[in-house]
Amino acid sequence: MSSLSESCLHLDGFRVSGGSDLVCPGCGARLDAARVAEWVRDAERERDEAYSLIEGDEFGEIVREERQQEVYRRRKVMYELKSVPRIETARPEMILVAHDPGEDAYECRIFYKEPRPEHGMDHLTVEANMRAILELKSDPSPVVRTAARKVEEFHLSRMGFAEDGGHAPGRRVFYASDL
Numbered sequence: 001m002s003s004l005s006e007s008c009l010h011l012d013g014f015r016v017s018g019g020s021d022l023v024c025p026g027c028g029a030r031l032d033a034a035r036v037a038e039w040v041r042d043a044e045r046e047r048d049e050a051y052s053l054i055e056g057d058e059f060g061e062i063v064r065e066e067r068q069q070e071v072y073r074r075r076k077v078m079y080e081l082k083s084v085p086r087i088e089t090a091r092p093e094m095i096l097v098a099h100d101p102g103e104d105a106y107e108c109r110i111f112y113k114e115p116r117p118e119h120g121m122d123h124l125t126v127e128a129n130m131r132a133i134l135e136l137k138s139d140p141s142p143v144v145r146t147a148a149r150k151v152e153e154f155h156l157s158r159m160g161f162a163e164d165g166g167h168a169p170g171r172r173v174f175y176a177s178d179l
């Protein structure tokens with residue numbers, strides 16, 4: 001690593017960049033998962049040093065607190081990274097949206113290319129109104145946001161049918177090319 005990346009605290013965390021490489025947007029350092037784990041251990045070591053070296057005065061207390069916070073921050077970055085690649089690569093192959101007239105809700109079935117990703121969202125239900133659909137569109141999961149956009153598309157087209165006095169279709173299938 002360059003001296004710049006060694007002094008950088010990677011305050012914005014890392015972005016996944018091609019394959020399993022992680023890049024700090026601040027200094028451009030590239031780390032793999034093992035180096036990120038090492039980066040967390042560095043902070044833990046610095047915290048432990050603070051506990052063993054600094055006397056129990058007020059300043060020492062502040063340093064210990066800061067180093068503990070840094071450990072928490074780095075761990076959080078590491079945990080988030082562990083969950084990101086799995087979600088990002090889970091691209092649905094097909095989404096089926098069906099309107100349930102009894103509940104006035106949309107049932108969404110999400111299909112993946114095999115093998116289905118671990119923890120891959122495969123089913124969700126949302127009330128047939130814009131408030132509920134918009135809320136789903138801000139979900140942290142990209143798969144849920146994709147499904148929400150398709151539900152919105154279907155909902156608006158059904159509203160269009162209703163305004164024209166027509167019979168709105170009860171279901172629609174979206175394929176990978178529509179997602």
Ligand SMILES: [Zn+2]
Nearest residue numbers: 008010024027
């Ligand atoms: Zn950095």
